[in-house]
Amino acid sequence: MANMLEVKHLGISFGGLRAVNEFELNIKKGALYGLIGPNGAGKTTVFNLLTGVYKPDSGSIMLDGDDITGKSTIEINKAGVARTFQNIRLFKQLSVLDNVKAGFHNSHKYSMFAGIFHTPSYRRVEAEMDEKAMEILKVFDLDKDASYLAANLPYGEQRKLEIARAMATEPKLLLLDEPAAGMNPNETQALMDMIQFVREHFGMTVLLIEHDMRLVSGICEELTVLNFGRVLAQGRTADVLNDPQVITAYLGE
Amino acid sequence: MTVMIEKMKKKTRTNNLINYAIVIAAFAVIQVMKSTGNLSSLLNGLLIPVCSYIILAVSLNLVVGISGELSLGHAGFMSVGAFASAFFSKSMLDAIPFVPLRFGLAIVIGAAAAGVIGVLIGIPVLRLRGDYLAIVTLAFGEIIKNVITIFYIGIDGNGIHVSMKDKMSLHLEEGGNVILNGPQGISGTPKNATFLVGVLLVLITLFIVQNLINSRDGRAIMSIRDNRIAAESIGLNVTKYKLMAFTVSAALAGVAGALYAHNLSSLVASKFDFNLSILALVFVVLGGIGSIRGSIIAAVVLTALPEMLRFLSDYRMLIYAIVLIVMMLLNWSPKALELRERYLGRFFKKTAKEGK
Amino acid sequence: MAMLEVKDLQVYYGMIQAIKGISFEVNAGEIIALIGANGAGKTTTLHTITGLLSPKAGSVIFEGQDITKTPAHKIVGLGMAHVPEGRRVFAQLTVYQNLKMGAYTRKDKTEIDQMLETVYRRFPRLEERKNQVAGTLSGGEQQMLAMGRALMSKPKLVLMDEPSMGLSPILVNEIFDIIRSLNKAGTTVLLVEQNAKKALAVADRAYVLETGRIVQSGDAKVLMNDESIKKAYLGE
Amino acid sequence: EEAAFKIGGIGPLTGAAAIYGNSALNAVQMAVDEVNAAGGINGYQVEFNAQDDEHDAEKSVNAYNTLKDWGMQMLVGTVTTTPCIAVAYECANDNLFALTPSASSPEVTAAGAGNVYQLCFTDPAQGTASAQYIGENMPEITKVAVLYNSSDAYSTGIYEKFVEEAEAQAFEVVETQTFTEDSNTDFSAQIQACMDAGAELVFLPFYYTEASIVLKQANEKEFAPVWFGVDGMDGILGVEGFDTSLAEGVMLLTPFAADADDEATKAFVAEFEEKFGDTPTQFAADGYDCVYALKAALEEAGATPDMSASDIADALKDAFTKIEVTGLTGTMTWNENCEVSKTPQAVVIKDGAYVAY
Amino acid sequence: MSFISYLVNGISLGSVYAIIALGYTMVYGIAKMLNFAHGDVIMVGGYAAFTMMMSMNTSPLVAVLVSIVVCTVLGVLIETIAYRPLLEAASSLAVLITAIGVSYFLQNIVLLTFGSSTKSFQSVVTLPNLKLAGGSLVITSTAIVTILACIVIMIALTLFINKTKPGQAMLAVSEDKGAAQLMGINVNGTIALTFAIGSGLAAIAGVLLCSAYPALTPYTGSMPGIKAFTAAVFGGIGSIPGAMVGGILMGVIEIFAKAYISTQLSDAIVFLILIIVLLVKPTGLFGKNIQEKV
Ligand SMILES: Nc1ncnc2c1ncn2[C@@H]1O[C@H](COP(=O)(O)OP(=O)(O)OP(=O)(O)O)[C@@H](O)[C@H]1O
Ligand SMILES: Nc1ncnc2c1ncn2[C@@H]1O[C@H](COP(=O)(O)OP(=O)(O)OP(=O)(O)O)[C@@H](O)[C@H]1O
Ligand SMILES: [Mg+2]
């Protein structure tokens, strides 16, 4: 099977700190892949490199055969990468529905003129967006809250809304940064089901960062463990989690 | 589910319609007062300035409330609109005697000129953020004022003469006409503005701004306001949408300027100074940032207030200042809001869970 | 007498009542866990105790002194520290400056240096990064900093709001070890956690909060084996 | 109720130009009180209502409308030029008579289209007169520099005519410097330029507030040319706390000097100082004279308060070209262009007081 | 020679801006609010000194001290009455607008109390002027004192913020008021202290401004206030050395622009240079470029 993502020799420094070094990652199309590692290992930084928030000092990133190294966040999103953030970043003053509709921005277009004069194309496209947005919200059980301001959602729901918004950009690759943080075990379980559903139903490749081992071992097929910016272990989930190095560096016990 | 979306949309629509209705109702009331002779000269004289301040406030709200950038130089755009349109009208006084056409063109020219300056300024400026952006808009406002002040433009049989020194350097021949007279600006602009035109322009402004907000572009603008990084992550072009908001806003401020200029016979650049920019900002903030209706009401109240306080003679501006401070405290202090919500909860639902 | 006593507390956000009359107590030397789903009101409770929010009704009593109306900045001096939700480190200050800020109410310089050493010993990562600007620390590092900063005031009672959030498994264990050892060293702990399993494991007693009310309370070990708790909070 | 003439007044009572509006309108009120005490005009009392315009055209029109609602029959104002142009259009439109104490630009009379008369010199007249005066009376002066406020109509107007007239005179304008309302704290660069140009006389056609700084800074640079001012300079000695030695030797052309020793001026100054605590400036004198000019014209026309504003306007327009009024600022007549003719007086500051040159 | 003379004049004008800017940047950096009434506090400082010297005939030093006390008290009052209730307001713009209200208020209360006429006082600095190059270059003692005052204030402020507890508290408050409270910092007190210091500096600025440019009206503070605010941004908001360097540069650029380009366009040129600098260095000359961690 072809690789959705191929990362080679990726690296970046902040001042004297080599936050990510010689990072390698290959993810197959349709995979559900986990990125784990101690705090400060560089996981979020990898996401930032993949999405163009930071420009790498070295290495290359190929998405579905296209080189996206050094491109801007916007271009990378257009190329098919969407993400969520470790510290939630919603459009707080917009409704839940509008948060998702914002995600459709580049796939559902009409002119500014149409927008101001409410032409038929405006009506058609808006209706289409509404329908699709509600469909995604339903997956995350957020459809009942569609009219709330995003700021007024409880924490856990906010995390789900971020995923919904990312999905609205119809990405090939979805990056989730600690999606279960702040959720209790029951909520985490529900989230796991949603992620799996999304992957299957929308045919996405998912790469996620998570510290909740139940989630990681429950749904990730493969893992990469990052430590001090370098790959510590890589492979099938069960194997990696039993790797003694991983246990000492990350899991404990 | 579609029921819920329909409900949301209806709410937005109703909200917008109420704004149009308020404007139209106010127009009707004024017309009745006029025809029954109950309209004082003062009120009559205030009508057109109030319309242009409403347009100014609503347009600034697009930048401050909707796009989330602080602009301290909005009067500059109004100034460009005012001078461009007044210049046009005054020089075309004989060439286009048909007033509706000339005035219509003047408004379009005012809007276009301000819009163009908006783009020119917006491109470099919008790379900055927050307070740095604010200070640069302030700087541009001052520059526009300063630059307009040094131009002398006259027309005679030989065409247009321009000088940056003084009136004499134009060397106009006999019968030539100084149109822009440096710091003394343009005087004798035809008084073409009427209340009807003012109200129509207000309605058009509302139409453009409200519909823009509720469109795909508006959503993008507000998304960028709420979280720039997240907006980029879903592929929104931050510069483009910031520029869009800025330009539309500048053009509308230009319309406000054109309306203003065609109501007063004496137009000087120093009118459009930092204080006016701040006044526009006061309208927006007092009215509730992002609230179009609030901007309208605040523009009306704050333009009328100093006139209504004339009976206080010497204490007028002092009381005005106090009223302004008190209104701000009542409208913004969390304590006051809480009390208001408790006792008048039904009427002012500020913390309603639902969005617009 | 209890070290901290919360009596019939009611807290509002505007018109919305977040805490609907809760009472509980923390005895000196205990670890008390406060668990509950998202939005149950745990954070609100802690904020009210340390004076960041003021209650509509009810009282907070710390070591026999009514502190319901005491302003937030006077609370630390009484010996209560708060590790807030979301860490709230001073992003533009360095790790070292953050820690110093934690000892703001302390006057004795040698004592401060001593505490600094203790904190560095507990969190070696903080010493490594002492000159890094806190805003650029990783999530876990920030959590350690927030805890370290609270310890700098040598508190008798520490309130911790979800200290394990976003930490790697090894660190989660470590944090709970730290909580345990802190407690051994004489600090009383009021712990708010989503990770109910771990929280109940370290706690002596626990209270379960649901939509602003305490619905269950008792010995932590007993609660851990309660079927309804298991189902609702332990995911079993 | 006894019928009374209703005179409106407009000027800046707050804002950066408040000083001019307050001076002029306070003096108007004083004159009105005097006139009333002396039996009024044509036997009728006079009511005066002063409104603030903050030196803003829009606010000025608002003030004008407020006064119209009050029943104003004639206007003293507005005090400053830019607002006056806007109000002049309104006056022309409504056929209401206005006499401005101090808006000196020819655009004012143009905009008023016969309805707005000036009591002050027009700017061109002052500019021309100043240049002529220097040329004729100060043969030793060959190099002249001009510093003016390019953001102000009054200053610019005088400057323009001065330079024009200078062509015909023996001296040469060697340096022209400007400043604006927004940067009127520091004049060191301009002074330096005048110094470098070797100016023997510096013409300062602007108000005394700025002039006081110019004089101080020049003194620091030990630059001591002849300073020549215009009527706006009058008042410099009244600035509380000002080191009057800095103004030693300053010359100005003004129709009014507060320490002139004629009885009328003395009485006026004394009363003004007692009432308002400040030495009156030329603005005050002009405002004061406005009332007596109106009185003369109303008497000439035999107007009564029951006439409409428009009828009074017609009557006054007719009467104004016929009257001759002697006031604090000299003896005045008006031409059909609504401009005043009166002779400026050259005064020089000696030992902290004005003396005739 | 004239070049040097322009430079000296620029520096003295600039150091007045710099002192005002120091007060601005202090309040701005810590309370995170644009206190547009700052210029008017300066004006009040001028009037306070004027009243002492002219009506009470006190010595300049006493006048300055009284002026500082008056402004400090005024600053704290303004903060308590008009700004503190809005500390927790949903938008920081609310305080900005209230500040505008306060600015109008101060201008009009002074207008009513002292009237609109121009006041003037002789420099509080009574030392002789410095004459160089055989008298062709004069540096006024006021300018020298202003520059020195500026440097002293800058150093004192820097030390205060970095070395003292209240200074550290200010840093904490500027970042996160809630967390600062949890550290035991009295947030209201700290902000009041910031205003007190900022306003005290405003008094000094007011006296020096009126000493160098003796024409005091109720509106004297507005334009220098705006320019000094610009200078503060120029140097980097919140940066104390930045405010000083920014202020002096503003003054020098203004004078040079007047001298060599155009007196009418000098403001436009100053603002244009500001814009160019910000485009090249978006956080001002000394501003820290803090990247938001994603
Ligand atoms: N902008 C930055 N400037 C300086 N250092 C940075 C920056 N961003 C990240 N770092 C450092 O890089 C390292 C990796 O950070 P990163 O956020 O990627 O960690 P992480 O693996 O996501 O950790 P966590 O699980 O705690 O979120 C950390 O030591 C962090 O302090
Ligand atoms: N600033 C606020 N304004 C209005 N409502 C709020 C505010 N903060 C919290 N709430 C509401 O109060 C309730 C309790 O919130 P709180 O943050 O105390 O819950 P929590 O138990 O700490 O939840 P979590 O596990 O998500 O941290 C929730 O319904 C929340 O939506
Ligand atoms: Mg991370």
Ligand SMILES: [Mg+2]
């Ligand atoms: Mg919480």
